[in-house]
Amino acid sequence: MSDVEGLSYRSAGVDLDAADRAKGALKELVARTRDENTLSEMGLFGGLYAVPRGVGDPVLVSSADGVGTKLKIAFLAGRHDTVGRDLVNHCVNDILVQGATPLFFLDYLATGHLEEGVVTEVVKGVAQACLENGCALLGGETAEMPDFYSRGEYDLAGFIVGIVDREDILDGSRVRAGDVLIGLGSTGLHTNGYSLARKIVFDVLGLHVGDLIPGLERTVQDALLAVHRSYLPSLRKTLVAGRVHGLAHITGGGIPGNLPRALGPGQGARVHTGSWEVPPLFQALQNAGKVATEEMFRVFNMGVGMIVISSRDHADAVANELAAAGERSWILGEVVEGAGVELV
Amino acid sequence: MSDVEGLSYRSAGVDLDAADRAKGALKELVARTRDENTLSEMGLFGGLYAVPRGVGDPVLVSSADGVGTKLKIAFLAGRHDTVGRDLVNHCVNDILVQGATPLFFLDYLATGHLEEGVVTEVVKGVAQACLENGCALLGGETAEMPDFYSRGEYDLAGFIVGIVDREDILDGSRVRAGDVLIGLGSTGLHTNGYSLARKIVFDVLGLHVGDLIPGLERTVQDALLAVHRSYLPSLRKTLVAGRVHGLAHITGGGIPGNLPRALGPGQGARVHTGSWEVPPLFQALQNAGKVATEEMFRVFNMGVGMIVISSRDHADAVANELAAAGERSWILGEVVEGAGVELV
Numbered sequence: 001m002s003d004v005e006g007l008s009y010r011s012a013g014v015d016l017d018a019a020d021r022a023k024g025a026l027k028e029l030v031a032r033t034r035d036e037n038t039l040s041e042m043g044l045f046g047g048l049y050a051v052p053r054g055v056g057d058p059v060l061v062s063s064a065d066g067v068g069t070k071l072k073i074a075f076l077a078g079r080h081d082t083v084g085r086d087l088v089n090h091c092v093n094d095i096l097v098q099g100a101t102p103l104f105f106l107d108y109l110a111t112g113h114l115e116e117g118v119v120t121e122v123v124k125g126v127a128q129a130c131l132e133n134g135c136a137l138l139g140g141e142t143a144e145m146p147d148f149y150s151r152g153e154y155d156l157a158g159f160i161v162g163i164v165d166r167e168d169i170l171d172g173s174r175v176r177a178g179d180v181l182i183g184l185g186s187t188g189l190h191t192n193g194y195s196l197a198r199k200i201v202f203d204v205l206g207l208h209v210g211d212l213i214p215g216l217e218r219t220v221q222d223a224l225l226a227v228h229r230s231y232l233p234s235l236r237k238t239l240v241a242g243r244v245h246g247l248a249h250i251t252g253g254g255i256p257g258n259l260p261r262a263l264g265p266g267q268g269a270r271v272h273t274g275s276w277e278v279p280p281l282f283q284a285l286q287n288a289g290k291v292a293t294e295e296m297f298r299v300f301n302m303g304v305g306m307i308v309i310s311s312r313d314h315a316d317a318v319a320n321e322l323a324a325a326g327e328r329s330w331i332l333g334e335v336v337e338g339a340g341v342e343l344v
Numbered sequence: 345m346s347d348v349e350g351l352s353y354r355s356a357g358v359d360l361d362a363a364d365r366a367k368g369a370l371k372e373l374v375a376r377t378r379d380e381n382t383l384s385e386m387g388l389f390g391g392l393y394a395v396p397r398g399v400g401d402p403v404l405v406s407s408a409d410g411v412g413t414k415l416k417i418a419f420l421a422g423r424h425d426t427v428g429r430d431l432v433n434h435c436v437n438d439i440l441v442q443g444a445t446p447l448f449f450l451d452y453l454a455t456g457h458l459e460e461g462v463v464t465e466v467v468k469g470v471a472q473a474c475l476e477n478g479c480a481l482l483g484g485e486t487a488e489m490p491d492f493y494s495r496g497e498y499d500l501a502g503f504i505v506g507i508v509d510r511e512d513i514l515d516g517s518r519v520r521a522g523d524v525l526i527g528l529g530s531t532g533l534h535t536n537g538y539s540l541a542r543k544i545v546f547d548v549l550g551l552h553v554g555d556l557i558p559g560l561e562r563t564v565q566d567a568l569l570a571v572h573r574s575y576l577p578s579l580r581k582t583l584v585a586g587r588v589h590g591l592a593h594i595t596g597g598g599i600p601g602n603l604p605r606a607l608g609p610g611q612g613a614r615v616h617t618g619s620w621e622v623p624p625l626f627q628a629l630q631n632a633g634k635v636a637t638e639e640m641f642r643v644f645n646m647g648v649g650m651i652v653i654s655s656r657d658h659a660d661a662v663a664n665e666l667a668a669a670g671e672r673s674w675i676l677g678e679v680v681e682g683a684g685v686e687l688v
Contacts (some may be wrong), residue, residue, distance in 0.1 A: 049406065050401070060395060064503060064504075154497055199351060290351065
C-alpha cells in the first residue's frame with residue numbers, strides 16, 4: 001500500500017469544481033423564473049418563497065414526480081432540453097387537478113459523470129417550463145454519483161408546490177352523476193408507458209431513434225420526445241370561473257386508473273372510446289406490439305391528457321372557453337352512479 | 345413478427361399491481377406522520393397542507409437533496425431502513441440553517457425493479473425520520489424504471505418544505521466579526537464523501553462491508569451507514585431564544601465550503617482544527633487513502649456536522665442549552681473580517 005498515490009475526491013470520480021461551474025451557468029436561467037415572492041438567490045441551502053397574500057385560507061398542494069424511461073429516448077437522441085419541460089408540466093398538471101396554481105419548483109438531477117453541457121440543457125428545459133407556467137425555479141440538487149448511472153445517462157425528478165384557497169380545492173365533492181367528461185388532447189405519450197413503447201419500437205420493430213415510425217411521418221425521437229404539455233394556460237380561466245367540478249390528469253394507469261381519483265364516493269364513469277380519434281402513434285404501437293386494447297388504455301393516455309368534469313349545463317360554455325384558448329376538446333362520456341370506469 | 349406474443353406493461357418490466365401493493369403497505373406508516381395541517385390522504389395527485397396560522401409573515405423554505413452514493417453501502421449491506429432517515433435529516437438541517445422548521449416532505453424513489461420489501465423499508469426510514477422531526481410525509485413518487493438501475497439498486501431523493509417568520513430568517517445579516525463558532529458533532533460521514541470513502545475502503549483496503557475498519561471496532565457497514573443526524577431537536581430551543589446568529593450545515597464541500605454561506609458579506613472565519621477531536625473514522629480513511637489534510641476538510645465533515653454562530657456573550661448560554669439537550673459542542677473559532685475559511 002505504500003506505493004498507492006494519495007487519493008482525492010476528483011480521483012474518486014467527483015469533480016466539485018465542475019459542479020460549481022455548471023451551477024454558475026444556470027444562475028441566469030434560473031433568475032428569469034423569479035417572481036415577487038421569491039426571496040432567495042441560488043446557492044443557499046434552501047430556497048425562500050413568501051406565502052402569497054390575498055388567498056383567504058391558503059392550502060399548499062405539493063407533488064413529486066420523475067420523467068421515467070422517456071429519458072432513455074432523450075439519451076439516444078442526444079436531446080436534453082425537452083425532458084425538463086416534461087417534468088415541470090407533469091407536476092403542474094398534477095396539482096392543477098386539485099385546483100392549485102404553481103408557486104415554485106425544485107429539481108433533482110443525478111448522473112454518474114456530470115457533463116456541464118448536458119446539465120445546462122436539462123435545467124434550461126426545467127427553467128423554460130417554469131417560466132411558461134409562472135412558477136419560480138427555487139432550487140434543486142445536482143448529484144454526481146459515480147458507478148450509479150451508465151455513461152451519458154441521468155435521472156431527473158422534480159417537486160412542485162402550489163397554492164389553492166381551501167374553498168376552491170377540487171376533491172370530488174362537486175362532481176355529480178350526469179356530469180359530462182370533456183377530454184383535452186395530449187401531445188403524445190406524455191411521460192407514461194415508455195418501457196412498453198421502447199420495447200415495441202426498439203425490440204419488436206427494430207427501429208433506431210432517427211427512423212420513421214411505420215405509418216407515421218415522424219421519427220421515433222420526434223414522436224416519443226413530444227413534450228408533455230401543461231393544461232394550466234388553457235384551464236386557468238375556466239377554473240377561476242368555477243365551472244370545473246373535477247379534473248383528471250391522465251398519467252400512468254391511463255383513463256381507468258386516473259379518472260376515479262377525480263370522482264366522489266359512489267361514483268364511476270362511462271367513457272365512449274369512439275368519441276375521440278386516438279392518434280395514429282398509439283395505433284402504430286398497438287399494432288406492432290399486438291397489445292390488447294384494454295392494456296393500451298391502462299398504460300397510455302390514448303390521446304387524452306386531461307379530463308375536465310363539468311355540469312351538463314356548463315359543458316358548452318366550457319367547450320367554448322377551451323376553443324378560445326386554442327384547445328381541441330371532446331365530450332368523452334359522463335359520470336355515473338357506481339364505481340370504476342367503463343370503456344364503451 | 346406474426347409470432348410475437350402480444351406485449352403488456354408487465355412483460356416490459358413494469359408491474360403496476362406490485363406498485364399499488366407496495367404503496368398500500370406504506371399507507372399506515374405515512375398516516376402516522378400526519379398533523380393538523382395535513383389535509384390529504386396518500387394516493388391523490390398532490391398532497392394538501394394548510395399554511396399554518398400564527399406565523400406573522402410566513403416564508404416557505406424548500407430544499408431538494410439525495411442520499412448520494414451512501415446508497416451503495418446500503419445495497420451491499422442489504423440494510424434499507426437507514427437511508428430514508430439520512431435523507432430526511434439532511435433536508436431538515438438544510439432548511440434549519442435558514443431558521444425554518446419543517447412542515448412536510450416528499451420522497452422520490454426510483455428503481456429498476458420494484459421489490460416491495462425494499463421499498464417498504466426505505467419509506468419506513470423516511471416516515472420514521474419525518475415523525476422524529478415533526479414533519480408530515482405528504483407524498484412521493486415510486487418509479488419503476490427497467491434498464492435504468494442495476495438489479496437491487498435504487499436512487500432516493502427528497503424535497504422538504506418548512507416555514508419561518510420573515511423576521512427570523514437566518515441570512516448572515518446578524519453575524520458579526522468576533523462571533524464564535526460552536527461545532528456540534530456528526531455521527532460519521534453523514535451523506536457526503538462516499539465516493540472517496542468507498543474507493544478507500546473497498547479498493548485500497550480491499551474490505552467487505554462486514555469487515556472491521558482497521559483501528560476501529562466497527563464494521564464498514566456500521567461505520568458508513570451511521571445515520572445523518574438531525575440537529576433540529578437540539579437547536580429548536582436555542583433558535584427560538586434568538587441566540588443564533590447563523591447556522592452552517594456541514595455537507596459536501598466540508599467546513600470551508602459551507603461555513604461561508606452562513607456569513608455576511610466581507611466576513612470570513614478562522615477555524616482551529618485542534619479545537620475538537622476528529623473521530624477515528626476520518627483518520628483511518630485519511631491514512632489508508634493518503635489523502636491530503638486540506639482535501640479531507642473539503643470532502644468530509646471531519647466530525648462537525650453543524651456550526652452555530654453566536655455572539656461571544658451568549659456562547660456560554662448556548663453551550664449550556666446544547667449540553668442540556670445532550671449535545672457535545674466545541675468552540676471551533678471565530679468570525680473574522682475578510683473572506684473564506686482559514687483552517688489553523
